[in-house]
Amino acid sequence: MQTVEAVTADVIEDGVAGRIAMFGERKRATVAADRYFYLQTITSPTNHRVQAVGREMIMMASYSYLGLIGHPRIDEAAKRAIDDYGTGAGGVRLLTGTTDLHERLEARVAEFGKREDAAVYSSGYMTNLAIITGFFGPKDLILMDKLDHASIVDGCLLSGAKWRTYRHNDMEHLEKLLSGAQGASESILVVADSVFSMDGDVMDLPGTAALCRKYGARLMVDEAHSIGSLGATGHGIEEHFDMVGSVDLKMGTFSKAIPSVGGYVAATHEIVDFLRHNSRPFIFSAALPPAQTAAALTALDVIEDEPERVQLLHRQQQRYREGLEALGYDTMDSTTCVVPVLIGDEGKCMDLTRELFDRGVFVCPIVHPAVPRGTDRLRTTIMATHTDEDIEIARDAFAQAGRKLGLIG
Numbered sequence: 001m002q003t004v005e006a007v008t009a010d011v012i013e014d015g016v017a018g019r020i021a022m023f024g025e026r027k028r029a030t031v032a033a034d035r036y037f038y039l040q041t042i043t044s045p046t047n048h049r050v051q052a053v054g055r056e057m058i059m060m061a062s063y064s065y066l067g068l069i070g071h072p073r074i075d076e077a078a079k080r081a082i083d084d085y086g087t088g089a090g091g092v093r094l095l096t097g098t099t100d101l102h103e104r105l106e107a108r109v110a111e112f113g114k115r116e117d118a119a120v121y122s123s124g125y126m127t128n129l130a131i132i133t134g135f136f137g138p139k140d141l142i143l144m145d146k147l148d149h150a151s152i153v154d155g156c157l158l159s160g161a162k163w164r165t166y167r168h169n170d171m172e173h174l175e176k177l178l179s180g181a182q183g184a185s186e187s188i189l190v191v192a193d194s195v196f197s198m199d200g201d202v203m204d205l206p207g208t209a210a211l212c213r214k215y216g217a218r219l220m221v222d223e224a225h226s227i228g229s230l231g232a233t234g235h236g237i238e239e240h241f242d243m244v245g246s247v248d249l250k251m252g253t254f255s256k257a258i259p260s261v262g263g264y265v266a267a268t269h270e271i272v273d274f275l276r277h278n279s280r281p282f283i284f285s286a287a288l289p290p291a292q293t294a295a296a297l298t299a300l301d302v303i304e305d306e307p308e309r310v311q312l313l314h315r316q317q318q319r320y321r322e323g324l325e326a327l328g329y330d331t332m333d334s335t336t337c338v339v340p341v342l343i344g345d346e347g348k349c350m351d352l353t354r355e356l357f358d359r360g361v362f363v364c365p366i367v368h369p370a371v372p373r374g375t376d377r378l379r380t381t382i383m384a385t386h387t388d389e390d391i392e393i394a395r396d397a398f399a400q401a402g403r404k405l406g407l408i409g
């Protein structure tokens with residue numbers, strides 16, 4: 001009997017087979033060189049320390065910025081939701097998938113985000129698709145920051161709208177595109193990440209909001225990396241700039257500082273109600289499960305009830321970043337808990353990752369095509385639960401590994 005592999009290879013010899021073969025070769029070479037760092041197995045809850053690849057490591061790459069995974073109140077709420085509702089919502093939101101937990105979460109998100117209303121989806125990725133395809137089509141124009149998340153790009157592609165990118169955080173370029181677009185489209189959307197996920201810098205909200213007002217464009221902001229982490233009390237980009245009410249469409253995720261899964265859009269009641277009835281992920285994809293809904297709901301309470309977590313995060317991110325810069329590393333324009341370490345070369349990036357792993361520090365290499373060629377980097381992150389000792393150990397590992405590889409003096 002032929003194996004499945006043999007049958008497939010015999011029958012289909014097309015472009016897909018070629019791409020699979022090329023990928024396989026590249027992966028085998030990377031594994032053979034001991035430079036494959038993806039899909040690492042973690043066998044504990046993710047916090048500042050994790051059990052990974054069979055031992056304890058300092059986690060320097062998690063999205064769980066506030067260290068809330070495993071928080072007793074949040075875990076308890078999720079368990080209670082399973083007792084009360086079971087494990088699935090049993091349908092899409094529009095039909096049979098809306099429980100009172102979903103309604104409470106939406107009201108809580110609206111309150112947290114200082115908006116009239118909010119709708120929740122089963123992932124942040126879906127939320128971006130939902131908002132963009134829900135409102136925008138071929139007669140409209142979308143202008144997005146060059147470094148916006150892939151889900152925004154995918155939303156634009158799926159919507160059929162015309163779209164262009166402006167240079168990263170470059171208000172002159174955005175204004176040029178906005179002024180050139182006047183009268184050519186029915187609606188214009190400007191969309192940006194609030195904290196850029198690979199660079200760790202913050203969008204220019206004052207500049208972007210002023211241009212949107214001047215040129216009659218709507219403003220959408222993706223708060224995936226700012227909700228819980230940015231602003232004195234973790235309420236995000238509008239708090240950070242003291243500009244509450246300046247964003248038309250605020251979206252975010254429950255998968256980063258909030259230890260669950262799902263996404264939300266917060267806006268006026270009219271906008272949100274339109275999306276509840278006109279966005280495909282709300283209508284054609286299953287509702288968030290009860291446990292995850294309850295976890296997100298309770299996490300928002302915890303963020304407000306334990307403000308010291310955000311303060312600690314801000315203290316530790318600065319301490320960590322300054323430590324790396326003092327060693328001679330380039331952390332780009334990061335001012336947040338996302339701290340890239342620019343290396344500029346894929347091979348060296350992988351070598352540094354290996355050295356750090358061997359010293360018990362879990363980091364993630366981010367290389368082309370995820371970032372432009374020549375800007376290969378480690379994407380490291382800080383959590384509120386990182387101790388001074390964790391940061392010292394990580395910095396020492398960066399010092400030893402960087403000197404060994406000739407990356408720093």
Ligand SMILES: Cc1ncc(COP(=O)(O)O)c(C=O)c1O
Binds near residue numbers: 125254
């Ligand atoms: C900026 C940004 N937006 C959206 C998403 C998608 O969110 P989720 O993982 O909840 O689908 C991500 C995920 O990493 C992100 O970084």
